[in-house]
Structures are given as C-alpha cells and as structure tokens.
Amino acid sequence: MDEQGYRGPQACKIVGITYRQLDYWTRTGLVTPSVHPASGSGTQRLYSFNDLLQLKVIKQLVDAGASLQKVRQAIDYVRTDLQGDWSKATIVTDGAGVYACTSDAEVVDLLRKGQGVLGAIVAVGRVREQLAGDLRQLRPERVDTGYVPTNERDLRAKEG
Numbered sequence: 001m002d003e004q005g006y007r008g009p010q011a012c013k014i015v016g017i018t019y020r021q022l023d024y025w026t027r028t029g030l031v032t033p034s035v036h037p038a039s040g041s042g043t044q045r046l047y048s049f050n051d052l053l054q055l056k057v058i059k060q061l062v063d064a065g066a067s068l069q070k071v072r073q074a075i076d077y078v079r080t081d082l083q084g085d086w087s088k089a090t091i092v093t094d095g096a097g098v099y100a101c102t103s104d105a106e107v108v109d110l111l112r113k114g115q116g117v118l119g120a121i122v123a124v125g126r127v128r129e130q131l132a133g134d135l136r137q138l139r140p141e142r143v144d145t146g147y148v149p150t151n152e153r154d155l156r157a158k159e160g
Helices: 008-015 019-027 049-063 068-081 104-112 124-135 152-159
Strands: 004-007 090-093 098-101 120-123
Touching: 004 008, 008 019, 008 049, 008 124, 019 049, 049 068, 049 090, 049 124, 068 090, 068 098
Parallel strands: none
Antiparallel strands: 090 098, 090 120
C-alpha cells in the first residue's frame, strides 16, 4: 500500500491545534488516522484529507465552546447515519449542544426552535474547500517510506 497522508506535526500545523490535542483526540477515538495508524513505538500516524477535515471541524466546534462530549456525538452521527459523508452535513453549535444538520431546512428549524445564539455554524463544504487550498502548498508523505521528494533530481534518484 502506497497511500499518502500527513504526519501528526503537519496535521497540527494545518489544523491549528497542539500535538497534545491531536494525540488525545486520536487516543480517545475522536479521530482515527485512516492512512496509517500508529502500530508501536517509533511508528508514525498518517492522516488523510478526510481526517484533517474532521480535525478542522472539531477544532471550530471546540473554539465555539462546545464540549468534546457533544462534539463526539455529532461526529458519531455523521459517521453512522451519514456513512461518514461529511459533504452532507452542516454542524451547528450554540455552545451547549452540537447539532448535525443535513439540509438548510434543518438549520432554519434549529434557529426557529429558539436554540439561542449559535456560536458556530460549520459549513463542512466550505471548510473542505479551505483545507484543499491550504494543502496545495504541502506534500503528503507516503506510508511506505515516509520519504517526500523535494525536487526533480530526488524523484529521478528514487525511480532509478
């Protein structure tokens, strides 16, 4: 398997979290590195684009005042009820609760029911576009060696 992914320090920089947060969220199962999980001492976790998207959504919700317990419930809903299809969800929080909405009508319904002032509406599609733009500047690492070619000469040397 020769999939590409982003190491923990890269993921932290991209998402804007500390390594301690990433490690905790990973150890508790909030996010799982889907390209390559740690498999013992000295191995590197590698996170996919979708993993980074989840991390950015989680960070935005936490920044808006949502508890990790409430965030976990919303994340679990997307994973199970939406089969992990993040493009179908808008995540909304009022600081006390976190809600996963699958249509504009649901968001409007939440607003009409007097949920209070919403601290954050995380339009996952918009976060996805922003993340894709941010990642154009970076090169993911490969599972097989962790080696990232830095120029054309290195590419030829690796192939040759």
